[in-house]
Amino acid sequence: MNVLPSVDEGISVRGLTKSYGGHRVVDELSFDVAPGQVTGFLGPNGAGKSTTLQMILGLTSPGSGTAAVHGRPLPEHAEPARIAGAFLGAEHMLPGLTARGHLDWIAAATGTAPARIDEMLDLVDLTRARSRRISQLSLGMRQRLGIAAALLTDPEVIILDEPLNGLDPAGITWLRSLLTDFASTGRTVLLSSHLLREMELIAHHVIIIRDGALIADRPLEELRRESSSRVQVQGTNLAPLLDHLRDEGISVDPDGSGTHAAITGLEPVEIFRLCVRLGVELTGLATEERGLEDTFLGLTDTGDDRHRHTLRHPIQGATA
Amino acid sequence: MTSTPPTIPVSLRVSAAPIALRPSWIRAEWVKFRDLRRSRQLLVVTLIAGAVSAVLLVLTIPATRGAPLSETSTEDVLSASVLSVDAAAAVLVVLAAWFAGVEFRTGAITEALLRARGRSGIVAAKAVVIGAAATVAAVATAVAVTISGSLLAATLAGADWSEVLAVAGSSGHLRLAFGSTFLPVIYSLLAVFGAVVFRSVTGGVLTPLALLVGSMLAGWLPDALASVLRPLLPLGAVHNISGVAEAGGTEYIGVLPALLVLVAWVVGGAVLATWRLRRQDF
Missing domain, CATH: 3.30.70.790 (UreE, C-terminal domain)
Incomplete structure (x- = not known):
């Protein structure tokens, strides 16, 4: 069950809607992301995953609905960086900065102790590349640097948008260990990916959307069994x-x-x-054994009425 | 260099709270400015552009004024060299627009926004860092072009060193040289605000350029209209501070009102940029 033990923990999305130019990108989306597990956020390209994550992070204002991180919208926290860390893509970094410089400015902006920078560089195995410009790093290295930046402030929640891009199998195994370890400390992990087979290896729980609407919100094992x-x-x-x-x-x-x-x-x-x-x-x-990809395709491809195929548990306190 | 990450991550939970210091967006922007190679390069280019254009402006005096250098006064040689502060302004505008705009171009601004409690601090921090860098660069350029002009006046124009030093140290020249440094500083700040408002490097460059063109166009208007518009534009205000605007001219409003005009431009630009940044989706 993906029910929050406390409304103040994890992520809570209620009736989230966003339209661009009359086109509804996110459509009355409601779900919870519980702490203590890795939650995968799945959907085909254009499903509204990134827009949803941006609204959760306060980068995009919702048309209607709310997205709370630890009980309130992220920008309303006194120290948002202490609450949530995020990685929105390797391209969202200044290519002219050094790896160390990228973490340096985030540390300065958030008041993070400089010793934590070295810890994070060590964690993602970029200590020896610390003086290299981000433009000189491989995609996988940039992904790891972005993950280090997300973890720098030791947040309670991490939100990762397509973190598996550019990671080789060893990197995916590493990320799985990292996220599982993070979640095992009672914190919250939400990651989106279109690499469904890899997500199957990492996530404990999946939220699937299509055309901005919820298709499934289930533990991965349960979803497999029901398929x-x-x-x-x-x-x-x-x-x-x-x-x-x-x-x-x-x-x-x-x-x-x-x-x-x-x-x-x-x-x-x-x-x-x-x-x-x-x-x-x-x-x-x-x-x-059907892979998550088969299940995912089955859920997103069948029928015209998407709500008919919604597989989910009721959310406590849900208003939508 | 290995690209393979460790298979077993080290402990993620730190014993001490990692957020132990006071957050400072100004320090964060300064770290970026210092770490980016291009910003350092453009500062050096500012000085070089100022010094080189000072030499060129002095050497072309015979062509532009129709008199040989030997017949040109030391005051004219030095004031010609100070015009090259405008060349420094052009480079600093590019630097400022690039520094603020590149984050929008790459999407890196989201990295800052999701860690910021409010978006106004980001705009203010960028402005402070660019304002400080532009001030240092502009003052250094003013000194450099004064030295260049003095050397040329003493050598090519044949002036006595005592006369050159007297002119270079006169209140009139110091006011011209250091008053002119307001232009690159103000235009750099406006470039920052323009880059934020238009979310692009180009927008940052075009904002002060549009104001410069506006100042030129205002000069062609009838005196009644020009005397209202010109002092309210940044160029006219700087001319009042540097002493270029003469009493009775259409630009003239005096030093203190001119300073208030510049403050109004900076505050207005900052407010507009912050308002835009707060309203924008990323």
């Missing part, structure tokens, strides 16, 4: 099984040879029992 899984069966003569399943209205997808088929809507144990009853000899039985 229809397929079972691959293999045998010399599957015809009795497949005929029986068709009669029962269960979806089957045999290959041309008749020795392999994919079955949707039944657990493997049910299929096994059915095979025993029908006298069908199986040589293979395996669950086909």
Whole structure:
């Protein structure tokens, strides 16, 4: 359940709406981001993810609705940098600054002790690149510098927009450890990505939007379970099984040879029992694990009425 | 240099509160200014442009005034050299517009905005840093061009050193030289505000340029209208401070009113820039 233990913790979005030129980019969006876990924010390109994050961070004013970070809009906190750290993209840094200089000015602006700068450079393994200009850093290094900047003030909440871009598999593993470690201290992590397979490795909970509206707000595991899984069966003569399943209205997808088929809507144990009853000899039985990407595509591609497909838990105190 | 990050992060929670100092946006902007190579380069270019143009202005006196240097007074040689402070102003305007505008061009301004309690502090800090840098650069340029002019007056124009030093140290020349430094400082500040208002380097450069053109156009207006407009524009106000505006002329309003005019431009520009920054979405 993604229900906040306290209204003052995490992120709380209620009825958030934003339009540009008559086009509604974010549409009555409501969700909570709980502390203590990594929450992924997913959606196809143009879904309104970045605009939503910008409204949460106080960079963009909402048309209507509210976005609270630790109980109130971020700009209304006495020390917003102490509450939230954010990374909005590697391009949002002055390319002429050195890596150290980038953290230096943020430290000065936020009153952060200089010793913390060295800690963060060490954390993201940029100590030896501290004197290099940001323009001379690789995309992955710039991503890590941006993450260091987000963590510099030791905030309670971090919000990362597409932090996986430019990271190699080792970098993604590193970021997963970093964010899990951060969340395990009871703090809040919200990250957006269109790299769904990578998000699947990092997030504990996902919020999916399309056309600015909520599509799903579930723990990742629950979303996986609720998604229809397929079972691959293999045998010399599957015809009795497949005929029986068709009669029962269960979806089957045999290959041309008749020795392999994919079955949707039944657990493997049910299929096994059915095979025993029908006298069908199986040589293979395996669950086909659907990736988050498949689930995501299924959620965002089906039907015209997006609200019909909304998968979510009720939000305590939600007004929208 | 490795590009592979550590696989196991060090502890994220620090024992002591990392925010232990007083936040200072002025210090933050100064760190940026100091760390950026281009800002340092443009400061050096300011001095070089001032000194070189001083030499050129003095050497072209025979062509522009129709008299050889040997027949030109020391006062004229030195005042010609001081005109090169305007060249420094051009470079400083570019520096100021770039410094404030590049963050909008790259999107780096969001890094500042999401850490700021209020947006007005960012505009003020940029203005303070650019104002300080422009003041130092403009004064240094005024000194440099005075030295250049003095050397040329003593060598090419054949003036006595005692006369050159007397003219260079006279109140009239000092007022002209250091009064002229108000122009690069004010135009640099207006370039900062223009860059914020228009969210671009180009907007920053064009803002003082438009005011300069406006001053020229105002000079072509009938005296009744020009005498109202010209003193209210930054160039006219600076001319009052530097002594270029003569009593009875259309620019003349006196030193104190001129200072108030410049203050009004700076305060008005800062208010407009802050208002725009507060209203903008990023």
